């Protein structure tokens with residue numbers, strides 16, 4: 382079996398509990414075979430970084446995984462990460478042209494850091510290695526590796542959505558960016574909708590020939606594309622749920638809120654997650670269905686994220702103001718409608734929190750997949766499960782058809798669906814949960830890893 386080399390923007394210690402979806406998934410993809418995990422250390426050096434070649438890479442060993450990381454200079458970080466990745470690619474791929482800040486210098490910095498990463502990675506690669514590159518920060522990485530003569534099999538998985546071709550075409554460098562995908566042997570996306578958009582872009586804008594379903598040809602290369610919806614590690618989550626931190630959390634919540642109906646939202650504080658709209662939907666619920674006043678409490682965890690990007694600061698203020706108004710307009714001496722917590726919650730406590738709640742509100746305006754939706758379901762008691770209210774614009778909606786789907790922009794729709802969730806009879810809750818869990822178990826993170834790597838190994842290279 383070939384060695385796997387995973388490349389992602391951030392590398393984290395695989396023996397510490399992973400914070401986000403990508404880190405859990407990467408850990409899982411390396412666990413069995415071992416291999417290298419290569420990327421940015423997360424450290425910013427104030428000194429301008431000197432030297433190319435090997436000297437910037439630090440290699441540590443963690444079990445059967447080698448962690449190869451490099452620091453970025455402040456300037457590299459600002460151009461590649463804050464500037465281009467998070468102020469151009471993230472908003473545009475989430476359909477938010479209004480938030481994109483196009484700047485040629487940032488595009489150049491993005492390319493430069495991808496070149497630098499490729500230069501550092503190249504000497505670590507052996508001929509039979511399979512390279513698996515993750516996410517939007519690293520789209521041109523394979524093109525840079527190919528330019529250095531690398532002939533390894535290289536696959537790319539995009540964790541965020543692919544918007545329609547004419548939205549992508551608003552990126553001034555879109556031709557260069559999307560063309561660079563042809564240096565991969567396989568490009569994976571989260572959903573069928575993403576796949577359709579990618580294929581349409583390649584056919585119309587890049588004038589690729591569609592050889593057959595999922596196989597494209599352009600610029601003298603053949604590229605395979607496919608949808609590989611990412612899943613969670615259901616067993617890992619079940620064992621977290623049995624841990625003391627999670628059990629304590631469940632008990633505390635049940636004691637504290639014994640006479641209440643709990644709703645939960647867990648998100649990074651990101652404009653793609655539809656948080657203001659969700660809170661307004663909850664407000665509408667209290668207005669239209671007053672029986673929920675003094676009874677329903679929404680616990681909203683918002684983990685701080687990308688605080689140096691302007692749009693995130695504005696969202697923070699907006700949330701403070703919406704939550705403040707909601708509590709002061711509807712709150713009672715012994716009841717507050719929203720518990721808004723702008724902090725990280727330890728991963729070990731999450732299953733207990735999910736389980737204590739009757740309803741999860743997962744209402745992103747756009748999301749590649751959304752793992753919180755799957756985690757919430759996996760944490761439920763199958764004999765008395767909670768109900769998932771899910772945005773139709775999350776990739777997860779394609780798979781989780783028995784959830785209550787909503788349009789996240791429609792606050793009245795959110796209120797109605799939430800009311801249905803809160804009043805759903807036990808029998809229906811059990812039936813929906815069972816059907817959803819069958820799919821979550823079948824398409825778990827192991828399925829995702831194997832499906833992607835099998836397809837990469839079998840991809841026709843030409």
Ligand code: GDG
Nearest residue numbers: 401402540611648684725726727728748749750751752753
């Ligand atoms: C990207 C795509 C895609 C959240 N708050 C806390 C916390 N979390 C954990 C959740 C979950 C993960 O972070 C978030 O995953 P999501 O899938 O919801 O969202 P993104 O971070 O935007 O991830 C997304 C994903 O990549 C994987 O491909 O699904 O569409 O945008 O695991 O539990 N964890 C802890 N404290 C928190 O406060 N410990």
